[in-house]
Amino acid sequence: MPLLEVENLKVWYPVKAGWFKARQHVRAVDGVSFEIQAGKTMGLVGESGCGKSTLGRALVKLEEPCGGSFKINDVDLSELSGKELRGARKSFQMIFQDPYGSLNPRISIFSAIDEVLQLHTDFDKKQRVDRVAELLDMVGLEADIMYRYPHQFSGGQRQRIGIARALAVEPDIIIADEPVSALDVSVQAQIINLLIKIQEKTGTAFLFIAHDLAVVEHISKNILVMYLGRIVESGPAKEVCASPVHPYTQALLSAIPTIDQDGKRKRIILEGDVPSPINPPSGCAFHPRCPLATDICKQNIPKLESVLSRGHQSACFHNEESRQK
Ligand SMILES: Nc1ncnc2c1ncn2[C@@H]1O[C@H](COP(=O)(O)OP(=O)(O)O)[C@@H](O)[C@H]1O
Ligand SMILES: [Mg+2]
Incomplete structure (x- = not known):
């Protein structure tokens, strides 16, 4: 049994609409599912605005999900409130980017x-x-x-x-929201090594959030890559970093050159910003920035499907092509 089981979780923020407009929502987290095993670290990466903090905050009950559920040790926390919640709260804690703020x-x-x-x-x-x-x-x-x-x-x-x-x-699990992003690089390594040491000693699991894949790779057993509220790739940390399948993950890792069909080294450069999650692009939300996008990507939303090896998943209509690169 996994320690944490997240099932189709959705957190939408209502946006103030004009008088004649229908109510709109920021779909910050839009149907996310994953599991974390006891004592292990899951890395969560994606550019700023992708919904990482909202997901983390929902898991410690600082945000109210509008759909889906999550369980810690088989207890459905999305349902708990009041006194029961206070009892369960011991099992999960959060640390933040700016500890001074907290x-x-x-x-x-x-x-x-x-x-x-x-x-x-x-x-x-x-x-x-x-x-x-x-x-x-x-x-x-x-x-x-x-x-x-x-x-x-x-x-x-x-x-x-x-x-x-x-x-x-x-706690059984600590949600660490960009805990080293505000620190000098030399101090970052010290804190990451401290967390690894603490995990060995106490068996605490971590959801480790970062915008930089390089930071997450070292500490995580598995990685989730998030784009506009959805998981686009997940799998063992080493494999996702060595052989990223989704074009978004490849772009995040673009400091490491990939090889295209002609055998030339090619870097995918991420252009533009993350689009607004109020009116996300149709189909695959990454299509406007994706070098592989074709018509199907504009029309349909790709599902996560197995790639390369067990436990590695990617949500892209061009997984076949990506794999051959
Ligand atoms: N309290 C809020 N009300 C409305 N929108 C929000 C709120 N908090 C975050 N958002 C929006 O939700 C999206 C995801 O934000 P966030 O979870 O902070 O992403 P990340 O941590 O990946 O940078 C962003 O578009 C952000 O503007
Ligand atoms: Mg954040």
Whole structure:
């Protein structure tokens, strides 16, 4: 049984329409299905605006889905609310791109982590102080920093504190929304290695969100590639990065040249921006930017289908052609 099972999840935001216009929606997440196994990391990549954060926020119940469901340990969380939800909330935590934004500047590091402990445990004060010290040690910080305040720390240290707080109640899964995007490259590697070490020690699963495939490849067992609210390619991280099948994934990886029919090295350059998810392009939403697009791509939406090997899927009418390149 997978730890997390997401089934046809949809999150649409209503948009204020004009007086005479029908109500419109931003289809931020539009029918997404995937599974994460206990103790494993799933990478989620796509350009800005593709719906990654909305998907992550829906999984920690910060957004209300308008369709589909998700289960953690076979419990349907999309249905839970109130007290039941509070009990289940322990099993999933989120960390954010900007840990400063999620750490209240007025409260000490101890209080920030203690909040979570008070909510979810019946530890007394001494036990909570010990637990905070233990958590800080896990993320490579000294225990005596617990009485300091967020502004006294660097971005990387703040992200470590954010991770310590997420770990406080031993969650089964942490949704990490671009946790290293705001950090210097050297610090990024330290935080990613820390997360790998923590996973080995605690068995916590991660949904690791990034816009850069290179960041995700190293930490993930599997990868989801998202474009305009849908998964366009998914599969084992190594294989997706070494042999991307969907033209969008190939474009994301375009720093690595691909070989076209004539044996020439060719780079696919992603032109333009992600179109608006209010009125997404017809058929395959990627068709206006896709070098392989033909008429069928403008008319029909391609389904995810198996490619190359077990567990690797791509949603493209030109999978055959892509595969031969
Ligand atoms: N609260 C909101 N209300 C309306 N639209 C939103 C809201 N949050 C996000 N969106 C829109 O949903 C789409 C997906 O956004 P987001 O999930 O933040 O993407 P990503 O994290 O991949 O950059 C974007 O078009 C964004 O403008
Ligand atoms: Mg985002």
